[in-house]
Amino acid sequence: MSLLVVGSVAYDSIETPFGKTDRILGGSATYISLAASYFAKKINLVGVVGKDFADEDIELLKSKDVDLEGLQVDDSGNTFFWKGKYHYDLNNRDTLDTQLNVFEHFDPIIPDAYRDSKFVALGNIEPSLQEKVLDQVSKPDLVVMDTMNFWIEGTPDALKSTLKRVDLLVINDSEARELANEPNLIKAADKVRNMGPDSLIIKKGEHGALLFTGDEIFSAPAYPVIDIFDPTGAGDTFLGGLLGWLSYTDDLTPTNMRKAVIFGSVMASFCVEKFGPERLKDLNEKQIYDRYREFRELSQIPEVE
Amino acid sequence: MSLLVVGSVAYDSIETPFGKTDRILGGSATYISLAASYFAKKINLVGVVGKDFADEDIELLKSKDVDLEGLQVDDSGNTFFWKGKYHYDLNNRDTLDTQLNVFEHFDPIIPDAYRDSKFVALGNIEPSLQEKVLDQVSKPDLVVMDTMNFWIEGTPDALKSTLKRVDLLVINDSEARELANEPNLIKAADKVRNMGPDSLIIKKGEHGALLFTGDEIFSAPAYPVIDIFDPTGAGDTFLGGLLGWLSYTDDLTPTNMRKAVIFGSVMASFCVEKFGPERLKDLNEKQIYDRYREFRELSQIPEVE
Numbered sequence: 001m002s003l004l005v006v007g008s009v010a011y012d013s014i015e016t017p018f019g020k021t022d023r024i025l026g027g028s029a030t031y032i033s034l035a036a037s038y039f040a041k042k043i044n045l046v047g048v049v050g051k052d053f054a055d056e057d058i059e060l061l062k063s064k065d066v067d068l069e070g071l072q073v074d075d076s077g078n079t080f081f082w083k084g085k086y087h088y089d090l091n092n093r094d095t096l097d098t099q100l101n102v103f104e105h106f107d108p109i110i111p112d113a114y115r116d117s118k119f120v121a122l123g124n125i126e127p128s129l130q131e132k133v134l135d136q137v138s139k140p141d142l143v144v145m146d147t148m149n150f151w152i153e154g155t156p157d158a159l160k161s162t163l164k165r166v167d168l169l170v171i172n173d174s175e176a177r178e179l180a181n182e183p184n185l186i187k188a189a190d191k192v193r194n195m196g197p198d199s200l201i202i203k204k205g206e207h208g209a210l211l212f213t214g215d216e217i218f219s220a221p222a223y224p225v226i227d228i229f230d231p232t233g234a235g236d237t238f239l240g241g242l243l244g245w246l247s248y249t250d251d252l253t254p255t256n257m258r259k260a261v262i263f264g265s266v267m268a269s270f271c272v273e274k275f276g277p278e279r280l281k282d283l284n285e286k287q288i289y290d291r292y293r294e295f296r297e298l299s300q301i302p303e304v305e
Numbered sequence: 306m307s308l309l310v311v312g313s314v315a316y317d318s319i320e321t322p323f324g325k326t327d328r329i330l331g332g333s334a335t336y337i338s339l340a341a342s343y344f345a346k347k348i349n350l351v352g353v354v355g356k357d358f359a360d361e362d363i364e365l366l367k368s369k370d371v372d373l374e375g376l377q378v379d380d381s382g383n384t385f386f387w388k389g390k391y392h393y394d395l396n397n398r399d400t401l402d403t404q405l406n407v408f409e410h411f412d413p414i415i416p417d418a419y420r421d422s423k424f425v426a427l428g429n430i431e432p433s434l435q436e437k438v439l440d441q442v443s444k445p446d447l448v449v450m451d452t453m454n455f456w457i458e459g460t461p462d463a464l465k466s467t468l469k470r471v472d473l474l475v476i477n478d479s480e481a482r483e484l485a486n487e488p489n490l491i492k493a494a495d496k497v498r499n500m501g502p503d504s505l506i507i508k509k510g511e512h513g514a515l516l517f518t519g520d521e522i523f524s525a526p527a528y529p530v531i532d533i534f535d536p537t538g539a540g541d542t543f544l545g546g547l548l549g550w551l552s553y554t555d556d557l558t559p560t561n562m563r564k565a566v567i568f569g570s571v572m573a574s575f576c577v578e579k580f581g582p583e584r585l586k587d588l589n590e591k592q593i594y595d596r597y598r599e600f601r602e603l604s605q606i607p608e609v610e
Binding site (some may be wrong): 298 | 326560
């Protein structure tokens with residue numbers, strides 16, 4: 001099934017305790033698409049880049065069979081640029097520079113050929129823009145949305161309006177607590193699901209993720225990554241692996257949702273091993289399935305009589 | 306196999322957002338023994354109480370087949386008393402009062418009949434006292450130790466000396482990071498194991514626990530407790546369930562250690578449902594095994610082809 005991905009396409013300049021890079025490809029739509037490309041048959045990307053966007057980055061996305069009809073090229077300015085520096089513990093980072101550039105006036109226009117996409121991934125952008133996307137698509141099977149504290153605090157009404165039209169929300173634990181105004185994560189999940197999304201995934205970084213779907217809770221472990229090189233894009237990569245698997249299998253049962261959460265975790269665990277999206281460029285099926293099995297072993301609880 | 310439990314026996318006065326109690330039974334040795342009593346054949350308790358210690362609390366421990374030959378009754382003062390108040394989110398608490406009383410001069414004397422205990426649980430007391438216990442026992446199969454920030458910061462040398470003689474250390478994530486001086490938990494685990502303990506369990510509260518044993522890592526989920534009534538004693542109860550299972554099965558293979566971690570988690574998940582050790586008084590086997598199965602379902606990752 002086709003997967004529509006809407007979000008940012010950007011250049012990032014990243015410094016971690018292990019090194020630094022100058023202007024590498026980034027953005028939520030980029031990470032989602034690259035991760036999903038290992039599963040999804042057809043990825044339709046909607047985003048905007050500026051006049052500085054490099055041909056080689058276009059080629060990279062094309063080489064992963066990402067359809068770029070929906071990628072607007074705005075010659076009036078440069079591509080969204082973010083510069084950040086991670087702290088020693090990698091859990092915190094400082095934003096050193098943000099240049100919205102052409103992204104400031106991003107208007108997500110969905111090409112006709114994309115409007116019947118069955119799976120929709122709304123990357124972390126302004127909630128009103130996310131809703132605008134939903135106005136342009138016809139009856140998707142699954143709408144998945146990411147958001148962040150910035151919108152929870154800044155545009156709560158628009159966020160709540162969009163949430164009503166979302167099937168699966170994917171946020172991190174601090175965002176879930178803030179959105180629900182409730183410290184207990186299990187209670188917070190209930191409250192958030194009452195705002196609209198049938199299902200909810202709470203990402204907990206080094207502690208794994210929780211999936212709430214139907215009346216089931218699934219607790220997914222985190223992969224024990226010894227050397228986290230660069231956490232940039234891990235959350236979007238999780239979303240990409242998850243959506244890639246769901247759109248590939250076209251199966252929204254709780255059992256298959258569990259598999260999707262693990263494939264999302266698998267892709268994220270690869271992503272953090274190198275700078276930016278580097279590690280997502282040349283994975284193979286065996287590596288991905290082997291790591292899936294490692295996740296199974298990691299959390300296998302033996303039966304007792 | 307017999308299980309030797311050394312730690313505090315106390316009275317606690319607890320206030321949570323859901324209510325308050327006046328002087329209820331507490332202390333690490335109490336929680337460990339009560340939780341272990343659902344599995345262990347023979348529990349040998351070593352601790353000290355004062356002249357105020359109630360007969361009904363003696364009777365409670367006896368009713369759970371806890372051997373009290375090692376429980377010293379010091380008539381020169383009262384039992385260790387702690388008063389605390391939990392914050393709204395239950396992750397933080399303020400100590401309102403601590404009266405060490407007879408515990409201040411606690412000298413753990415191991416009765417002859419306890420010296421061949423095959424499993425030893427060193428509750429969170431001063432490391433030099435923990436080591437003194439080890440000087441009095443003959444070749445246990447497994448020495449398990451708990452500790453806390455207070456000793457990591459206050460008596461690092463004594464702690465390191467004791468750690469060398471420990472087989473399994475059970476601490477929480479912030480303690481592991483502090484002890485290893487390393488933010489990455491997986492790396493911190495390596496460093497801590499190099500200090501002595503063959504195996505390590507890192508408790509992560511609402512995020513479950515990690516077991517490091519041999520070259521395996523096991524990630525255990527947390528039970529999704531909707532109403533945490535009182536977290537007091539949850540860590541000691543975890544230790545009790547874990548040790549109870551291990552001493553009952555006398556099996557230290559990684560597979561059985563995984564089961565032990567889950568039984569520890571099961572008992573801790575019950576403990577927090579009521580004030581103090583209340584919930585640990587009248588559980589039955591079916592409740593315990595049913596919850597074990599709930600843990601399995603919670604973290605079950607489906608196979609993929």
